[in-house]
Amino acid sequence: MSASPFDSAIHRQLFGDAELGRLFSDTAEIRAMMLVLGALAKTQGKLGVIPEVSGAFLARAMMEIQIDPAGLADSVGQNGVSVPGLVAALRKALEAPEHAAWLHWGATSQDIQDSALMLRLRQALALIEARLITSLGRLADLAEAEAETPMAARTYGQLAVPSSLGAMMAAWGWPVLRAVERLGALRPRLAVSLSGAGGTGSMLGEDPAAIRAALAEALGLADPGRSWHADRTIITELAEICAAVTVAGAKAGEDLLLLTRSDVAELRLGGGGASSTMPQKENPIGPSVLVALARFASAQGAALGAAHREARDGAGWFTEWLVVPGLVLAAGKSASVLGDSLAQLAPDRAGMAARIDARPALIHAEALSFALARQMPRPEAQAEVKRLAGEARRANRPLPELVGEAYPDLDLSRLASLGQAPAEARAFARAARQIGDGQGQGVNLD
Template sequence: MSASPFSSPLYARLFGDAELGRLFSDTAEIRAMMLVLGALAKVQGKAGVIPEVSGAFLHRASMELQIDPAALAQGVGQNGVSVPGLVAALRKALEAPEHAAWLHWGATSQDIQDTGLMLRLRQALGLVEARLVAAAGALGRLAEAEAETPMAARTYGQVAVPSSFGALVAGWGWPVIRAAERLRALRPRLCVSLSGAGGTGTMLGPDPAAIRAALAAALGLADPGRSWHAERSLIAEVAEACGAAAAAGAKAGEDLLILTRSDVAEVRLAGGGASSTMPQKENPVAPSVLVALGRFSAAQGAALGAGAAREARDGAAWFTEWLVLPQLVMAAGKSATVLAEVAAQVAPDRSAMAARLADPLGLIHAEALSFALARAMPRPEAQGEVKRLAAEARATGTPLPRLVAEAHPGLALPPLEGRATLGTAPDEARAFARAAREIGDGQGPTVNLD
């Protein structure tokens, strides 16, 4: 297997995501940090912290120069961070020592790298959100179309009561909407980092807060109003939101792995995977990917939350973010893409669903029968009576509704088939479909960092 299936040519169609992968490439990281360095020089020049002509020169050069990430590798291995090597490479490439001396004035490596990460996250989270919205839309259309398709609801893996397939789909879709909403709320809060070596901003000029605010405005990011070198709650929120997106896909995947089983077969998926030896099989590959991404994200999130950052800055906590956060974003984005595809491939087998509802013993109606009986006796006694009769139905092969009617001839039995047995299930499906249509508003522009 590959060290990273997200970037493996072999697994590209299963886990790969070229669009998001570009944002977490070395090239995109270097480009983002160069944009930060240039913007910082420009705002410092305008504020008189450095010569204005040097600020303008450095800003323009940051958008024109190209730095090879591989050329910085040795320095990263030694320093544990890429900014010192990047700054040295830029100063050399500028061939203007009178301006180069003002590059990276008063900032620290973490300021540049974290702010560059925010630029990339702004675009990446926008992509993931848009995919979640698309998945919600596909699920909403499915839920609305199947709002009154009757099927058995299951609890603890057991047939429980009548419901509708549309209501089940709505149960897949609501977490998708919630994940999209979380990402939508997070993106405007992505903020710059600018507080210098120890978080005090001492070398940034006479008014570090004003420089930070100006940098935020120049980059279109939020101003945090403080140092967050060792206060990583925003990173944790991004990780949690991405984990929630993958978990939403995993919920649908888990249910589809059950519904597509040979012994259940209530749902078919177009384009199932082939077996190397069993020609009859159509394996549920896409639902399996959804479940795997959900499990992977849970494990990655646990690694990120294993410990708080120490002191004013913490290299170990920071390095852990580098290992974990890109993978979480990639997993969330891939999960949303696969979920939208799956929603378009799902085909309920209505006859199989109807056959399960039409179980000759009628045990699926036990709850309704117990509540009907509770009109004639205390509720605990009614439940105990129906439980006893259900056991008799299994033992004798006699339908439960008949046993209840014979044991209690004066009892008015509730409807045991048709729309009346579905309760609010159709309404649940249609309510989700409406919400899925509404979540589609508010997509914002992105910035190209390629």
């Protein structure tokens, strides 16, 4: 197995995501850093910090020069960051020492790498958000269409009360909707970093804040208004949201693992995974991936909880490099698999309805106890229904039938009620459709 299943040749169809993976390639990282370096030089040239002609030259060159990522390996191994080796390689490739001397003027490695990460995250989060919006549309359609399709609600693995398939789609959908809202709120806050070696910006020029604001505008990122070298709130929020995306997918995944069981079979997925020895098997691969990704993301996110010490913290920063790509890829894959699973979903409506009234029909116990409580104190009503439920089990007779025989005047008209389930389903469908497009634009790093 590859060190990471996300880019494994064997597992790339199971866990991999080529579209997102390109944003976390070495080539994309270098390209993003070069975009930052070029925009910084052009900004400083316009503001008179460096010669304007050099700023324009460097900005153009950063769009044209090609750097081999492998050529930076020795430098990164020695220096712990890629910018020193990258800047050295760029200066050599420029073959224009009069301009090359102004490259990376006054900034520090973390400024360039963090800003480059924000560029890539902007694209990545827009992709994830778009996928989740697709899933929301499918969930809204299902919730509305199946709002009154009877289905047993389950608690603690037991049949509980009658509900609807649409209400379950809403239960899957609300966490997805919240994740979309959180992604939409985070993307505009992805901020440029430009603070210099110790966060003071002292070598950037007479007005470092103006340079930072202009660089933010040039890159289409937010201006944080301060140094965030050691304040990693944006990274921890990213981790929390990526984990939330996977947990939203895992809610559907966990329920699908139960409801597609061969002894339940209330839901089916169009085609399942094959067994090496059991020809009858249709294993729920997609739902299993959703659950596994949530477990992975929740564990990985915990590594980012420690505060960064001093003005800059190498160990904390390195930890982000180990964790962030996997978190984003997990969220993106989860969003993709969720959408695919919903597109394949096939409910057995007759089977779901039959389960509600299947002997001994104990799912009606709550409604029966409340109906009986109109004739006697509620504790006594609950005890009586519990007694009759035991008899229904032993005799394999429907509980409503036994209660009706014991209390012939009892009003049993609400046994078939789905309560608020249809309304819940339709409320979610309305909310999901109000989300809108929500997709953002990013810089092309390919």
